[in-house]
Amino acid sequence: MDIEAMLFTRGLSVGYDHALVSNIDLDVFPGDIIGIIGASGIGKTTILRTLAGLIPPFRGSLEHSLVKNGELGYIPQRLGLVRHASVEHNVALGARATARKPPAGTSNRQWKATVTREAINAMGLTEKTREPVRRLSGGQQRRTATARTLAQRPRIILADEFLSELDAENVEMVFGAIHRLVKEDGSALVVVEHNVERAFRYCTRVLRVRDGRLHPVQGGESE
Structure with missing residues (x-):
């Protein structure tokens, strides 16, 4: 096929x-x-x-x-992060934009919290979870933007x-x-x-x- x-x-x-x-x-x-x-x-x-x-x-x-289904993720050169907010908040924005449905037996809220945490961990940002984005290095900000897109599951x-x-x-x-x-x-x-x-x-x-x-x-x- x-x-x-x-x-x-x-x-x-x-x-x-x-x-x-x-x-x-x-x-x-x-x-x-x-x-x-x-x-x-x-x-x-x-x-x-x-x-x-x-x-x-x-x-x-x-x-x-x-695109209309929220299944296309975009990482621009200008990252569009909420600089005063935490890494977790920024990555959670991607999870909120996902079109994917949670697994059976898992609430939508629980699943989005899980994919947010997994994306943060995947980008090596676990210790920066609560850190405001403005305090991160340029490379850490790029990893935050990538985590945000991964959490969207595009x-x-x-x-x-x-x-x-x-x-x-x-x-x-x-x-x-x-x-x-x-x-x-x-x-x-x-x-x-x-x-x-x-x-x-x-x-x-x-x-x-x-x-x-x-x-x-x-x-x-x-x-």
Whole structure:
């Protein structure tokens, strides 16, 4: 049986007053971890924002039925955290946005408390649970934003350079949590990544924005 794409585009062009990247044909399947690489300022973030439904397609089609169901998670460069509130409060916002139903015999409140705690632990923030976000380092804030999205239990995560400010150990931890979500829930990740080596290491597919197009690339290809 063919696996159905959770998100797909046909002839998609993205941009504002003009197209930055054109004719994107992209299928996102369960289990995909897709890295988007390329130079700064050429449309990578615009692609992600369009896929997230934050800006309309400039041209072409984008199909998914997940956004209205709360099953699409977005991690922007500007994290959108409530800085005066605790890590727990911020992560709980993701749990509240989930479209998933609690297991039988578990109340909705109990389940959301559980997924909040699990996401905090997965990001190595257990000791910072009650800490106001404004007191965290930049890397800890990025892990908080990632935990918030994990608590949402989305089918697709769209992440814009969410690994910046993280050291190698924390990158391993974050991607380990993402891999578990992808494997256990049949989810997918589409990530804009400035670190090309990291993209090829962790992603199942890598796409490069170049000359106004989105091209598939292999690990051995040069810039």
